[in-house]
Amino acid sequence: xxGAESVVDIFNGLKNxxxxxxxxxxxxxxxxxxxxxxxxxxxxxxxxEAAEFAAGAGGPVVxxxxxxxxxxxxxLGGVRLGVKGADExxxxxxxxxxxxxAGSDTGFAGVLVEKQEESxxxxxxxxxxxxxxxxxxxxxxxxxxxxxxxxxxxxxxxxTREDIESMISELKGRPLLEGFRGAPxxxxxxxxxxxxxxxxxxxxxxxxxxxxxxxxxxxxxxxxTVVDAKLVLAAGxxxxxxxxxxxxxxHLDGFFNPASVAVVGASASEGKxxxxxxxxxVNYEFKGKIYPINPNREEILGVKCWPxxxxxxxxxxxxxxxxxxxxxxxxxxxxxxxxxHNMLIVSGGGKELGxxxxxxxxxxxxxSRQLDIRVVGPNCIGAFDGESRFDSxxxxxxxxxxxxxxxxSFITQSGTWGCGFLELAETVGVSKMVSYGNRVDVDEGDLxxxxxxxxxxxxxxxxxxxxxxxRKFLTAAHEAVVEYDKPVVVFKTGRNATSAxxxxxxxxxxxxxxxxxxxxxxxAGIVAVDSFHELYAASKxxxxxxxxxxxxxxxxxxxAGPMVNALDLFPAKGLELVRLERSSVSLMRxxxxxxxxxxxxxxxxxxxxxxxxxxxxxxLMDDDNxxxxxPFFVFQDTPLDESIVERMEALNRESRKPxxxxxxxxxxxxxxxAALERVGVPVLPDVAQWTAAASAxxxxxxx
Numbered sequence: 005x006x007g008a009e010s011v012v013d014i015f016n017g018l019k020n021x022x023x024x025x026x027x028x029x030x031x032x033x034x035x036x037x038x039x040x041x042x043x044x045x046x047x048x049x050x051x052x053e054a055a056e057f058a059a060g061a062g063g064p065v066v067x068x069x070x071x072x073x074x075x076x077x078x079x080l081g082g083v084r085l086g087v088k089g090a091d092e093x094x095x096x097x098x099x100x101x102x103x104x105x106a107g108s109d110t111g112f113a114g115v116l117v118e119k120q121e122e123s124x125x126x127x128x129x130x131x132x133x134x135x136x137x138x139x140x141x142x143x144x145x146x147x148x149x150x151x152x153x154x155x156x157x158x159x160x161x162x163x164t165r166e167d168i169e170s171m172i173s174e175l176k177g178r179p180l181l182e183g184f185r186g187a188p189x190x191x192x193x194x195x196x197x198x199x200x201x202x203x204x205x206x207x208x209x210x211x212x213x214x215x216x217x218x219x220x221x222x223x224x225x226x227x228x229t230v231v232d233a234k235l236v237l238a239a240g241x242x243x244x245x246x247x248x249x250x251x252x253x254x255h256l257d258g259f260f261n262p263a264s265v266a267v268v269g270a271s272a273s274e275g276k277x278x279x280x281x282x283x284x285x286v287n288y289e290f291k292g293k294i295y296p297i298n299p300n301r302e303e304i305l306g307v308k309c310w311p312x313x314x315x316x317x318x319x320x321x322x323x324x325x326x327x328x329x330x331x332x333x334x335x336x337x338x339x340x341x342x343x344x345h346n347m348l349i350v351s352g353g354g355k356e357l358g359x360x361x362x363x364x365x366x367x368x369x370x371x372s373r374q375l376d377i378r379v380v381g382p383n384c385i386g387a388f389d390g391e392s393r394f395d396s397x398x399x400x401x402x403x404x405x406x407x408x409x410x411x412x413s414f415i416t417q418s419g420t421w422g423c424g425f426l427e428l429a430e431t432v433g434v435s436k437m438v439s440y441g442n443r444v445d446v447d448e449g450d451l452x453x454x455x456x457x458x459x460x461x462x463x464x465x466x467x468x469x470x471x472x473x474x475r476k477f478l479t480a481a482h483e484a485v486v487e488y489d490k491p492v493v494v495f496k497t498g499r500n501a502t503s504a505x506x507x508x509x510x511x512x513x514x515x516x517x518x519x520x521x522x523x524x525x526x527x528a529g530i531v532a533v534d535s536f537h538e539l540y541a542a543s544k545x546x547x548x549x550x551x552x553x554x555x556x557x558x559x560x561x562x563x564a565g566p567m568v569n570a571l572d573l574f575p576a577k578g579l580e581l582v583r584l585e586r587s588s589v590s591l592m593r594x595x596x597x598x599x600x601x602x603x604x605x606x607x608x609x610x611x612x613x614x615x616x617x618x619x620x621x622x623x624l625m626d627d628d629n630x631x632x633x634x635p636f637f638v639f640q641d642t643p644l645d646e647s648i649v650e651r652m653e654a655l656n657r658e659s660r661k662p663x664x665x666x667x668x669x670x671x672x673x674x675x676x677x678a679a680l681e682r683v684g685v686p687v688l689p690d691v692a693q694w695t696a697a698a699s700a701x702x703x704x705x706x707x
Contacts, residue, residue: 011208011211011212012241014212015237021072022111023072023111024237025071025072025073025074025075025234028068028070028233028234029116031233031234031235032045034209035201035202035205038201038204038205040198040201040202040230041229042229043118043120043229044061045118047070047115047116048114048116048117049113049115050097051093051094051098052094053117054094054097054115055094055097056090058093058117059089061119064086064120065093065118065119065120066085066087066116066118067083067087067093067096067097067100067115068082068100068116068232069082069103069115071104071110071112071113072113073110074111075234080103080104080110081099082103084099093117100115121229121231122222124190124222124223125181125190125222125224126147126149126220127144127145127222127223128142128143128218128220129141129143129199129202129221130142130215130217130218130219131161131205131215131216133213133215133242133245134474134520136474137475138210138245138474139161139210140160140161140520141158141159141163141206143156143199144156145177146219153176155175157174157175158171158519158523159523160475160527161203161206161207161210162203162204162246163203163527165196167203168200169196170526170527171199171523181195181223190224191223191225191228194226197228202218202230211241211243212238212241213235213237213238216233216235217232218230218232218233219232219234220232248476249473250476251450251479251480252378252450252453253450253457255376256378256446258322258345258346259348259380259386259387259446260387260389260436262292262320262346264295265285265290265292265323265394266295266313266320266324267281267285267296267323268297268313268323268324268325268335269297269298269326269327269351270282270296270297270309272301272305280397280400281324281350281396282294283305284395284400286305286306287305289393289406290392291393292392292394293320294307295316297309297310297311298311299311299312312338313335313339313342314342319343320342320344321344323346323348324396325347325349325351327351329361329364329382330360330364332364332368332382333364333367333368333371336371336377339375344377345378347377347378347379348379348381349368349383349384349441350381350385350398351381351383352383352441354442354444356442365444368444373445378445379444380446383441384439385398385439387437387439388426388437388438390408390410390434390460391409391460397423404423405430407426407427407431407434408433408434409435410432410435410547411432411435411461411463411548412432412547413434413464414436414437415448415455415464415465415467416439416466416467417440417443417467418467418469419441421467421536422437422439424536425437428540430678431681431682432548432686435458435460436458438451447472447473448466448471448473448476448480449476449477449479449480452484452492456483456484456487456488456490457488461490462490462546462547463491463492463546463547464481464484465494465539466495467497467539468495469496469497469498474524478524478525478528481525481529482528486529491531491704492529492530493530493531493533493539493542493543493700494525494531494532494533495533495534495536495538498518499517499518500518531700531703531704534696535692538692538693540693541686541694541696541697541700542696545662545664545686545700546704548681549663549684550660550662551701551704551707552631552632552661552662552698552701552702552704553705554631554702555632555702556580556582556629556630557574557580557698558584558604558624558627558632559604559636560607560620560621560624560633560636561605561606561636561637562608562609562611562616562636562641562644563636564607566666567607569691570694573692577695578703579695579698579702581605582604583604584603584624584629584630587627588623588624588626589603591623592606592619592620596616597611606620610641610643612641612643612644613643613644614645614646614648615647615651617644617648621633621635621652621663624661625659625661630661632661632662632664633662634698636694637665637666637676638669639669639677648680649676649680649683652680652683652685653685656683656685657684662701663685664685664686664694664698665677665680665687665688666687666688666689666693667688667689
């Protein structure tokens with residue numbers, strides 16, 4: 005590529021020739037010009053040229069079909085390894101050309117003849133324009149094992165040197181690079197340099213590729229060489245592929261603390277959605293003005309009804325829609341004329357039904373921007389604020405708990421999980437919760453940016469099925485973490501989707517997969533979890549406890565079984581059962597009876613009192629080997645008296661280390677667990693949640 009030639013010029017030139025891929029010699033020329041090591045070679049257009057190079061190579065050569073239309077050269081017989089000497093090179097050239105000509109429109113352009121590289125560790129480095137996040141880089145165990153092991157990690161572009169080093173550290177195959185079982189150690193620094201250069205290549209060429217495979221990149225003790233390169237061209241040039249829509253937080257306060265609320269579709273019929281929403285606003289704790297809109301009623305639940313939005317004495321700060329979606333565009337124009345800016349659409353029946361309904365939803369999207377109306381929904385249960393007590397839920401107060409104000413906020417595509425989170429938070433409390441449904445306007449990025457600035461939110465939890473604007477969300481989350489020091493916890497579902505691009509390239513096969521999400525969430529500083537209950541456990545722990553300085557955990561209990569169970573889960577959660585300082589062990593040995601086990605995990609047996617727990621926890625607080633303290637409470641054991649609550653409150657105030665409890669049982673256990681949580685000590689109901697919460701504290705400490 006000349007200095008004056010742009011990637012768009014390259015793309016247009018290739019596409020005008022009917023190209024599907026950029027020819028490998030061309031791609032390698034680009035790499036060589038950018039300091040990336042590739043094998044010595046030539047593009048041979050005749051058997052004599054191939055023979056001449058092979059004769060002077062000083063060893064075997066590799067010969068590959070060159071075409072701008074063939075995606076898989078091997079299937080055509082277009083790749084031959086270990087070719088030796090001029091005579092064999094002539095024969096192989098003829099065979100490759102014949103195999104190519106036997107196919108249809110293969111675009112034969114010659115044969116790439118390269119010196120065969122020495123064996124080493126085979127790594128794949130890939131680039132892709134992900135459908136949700138845009139340009140990303142992939143790194144993993146390569147060669148023929150790419151699809152077998154699927155040991156790959158992703159980061160968004162641009163990627164820093166630190167990102168690349170982190171990717172390599174996450175590979176299960178990293179020991180291969182480090183000299184597994186006496187093998188020579190590969191030049192990891194050369195791999196890092198190569199990956200950094202390829203990441204920059206990805207930024208530069210992002211407008212024109214769909215995916216790129218550098219597979220394998222052979223890493224030896226002396227360096228790293230890109231042996232094979234396949235760049236699959238995009239369907240068209242992508243404008244500003246590294247750009248993204250900025251989050252917008254204007255008017256979002258109106259969804260949580262509105263001074264006045266109009267309910268369009270208010271109903272006097274008990275059990276109707278429009279009736280339940282009005283009942284919740286009128287008869288419970290919300291203090292704002294309520295305007296039921298119903299042209300056929302004088303009043304509903306003792307509150308005056310209004311025939312239309314236009315008849316109201318003032319512009320409501322928030323309008324809740326419980327009417328057919330087809331009516332919404334017209335109502336939006338009324339709202340705009342009144343000077344209102346917030347609409348919450350509970351009603352469903354949008355794009356999920358297709359056809360005319362999808363068109364209506366698109367019109368709502370356009371009007372939202374045009375009229376400066378922020379929209380939550382449609383197809384959602386809406387918003388809740390722990391402080392103002394506003395909610396738009398169509399769930400009776402007797403059936404769905406509205407928790408007190410607290411430090412956690414939750415944004416969710418699923419209203420069902422929104423209900424679950426609220427009820428789990430009965431003791432700890434919630435600042436804000438939003439179920440945003442089809443997100444025609446307000447989305448994860450907007451809400452995360454808003455909650456980052458919300459003084460009452462300490463932790464942002466999020467349930468995600470998919471992201472329409474992935475970079476927008478990642479940027480907002482990273483800002484929350486870095487600038488506002490707020491953990492963002494994400495549970496992402498839909499992890500097993502397959503991609504239609506699987507037949508195009510190894511890298512493209514991962515398009516939109518959870519592997520991409522996993523790497524990019526980590527890059528943004530997000531704590532990722534594996535279930536809804538882990539999401540709540542991690543959020544609660546992060547809201548109530550300080551971050552852990554490291555993964556070294558100490559456990560204690562008056563019943564050893566659950567601790568053994570937890571230890572099974574430690575490796576997967578990145579936790580370490582630490583060896584206690586000998587001074588801590590001696591202190592406990594001198595204090596307790598001989599049958600207490602005072603090594604980690606500490607078993608204070610069924611004879612343990614609250615004072616015993618306090619003694620052990622104080623010892624662990626003073627032990628420099630311990631980063632996180634994990635007591636399990638068998639509250640059913642009579643010697644463990646209820647003074648444990650007061651003692652744990654004092655310990656929690658004094659400790660610089662996180663204290664994370666666990667207890668399993670019935671009503672009495674639930675009551676004691678709630679009492680501990682009211683004094684700031686989280687107590688998880690099972691071992692899986694306990695270890696997940698501990699892992700979140702460790703991850704947040706590392707961040």
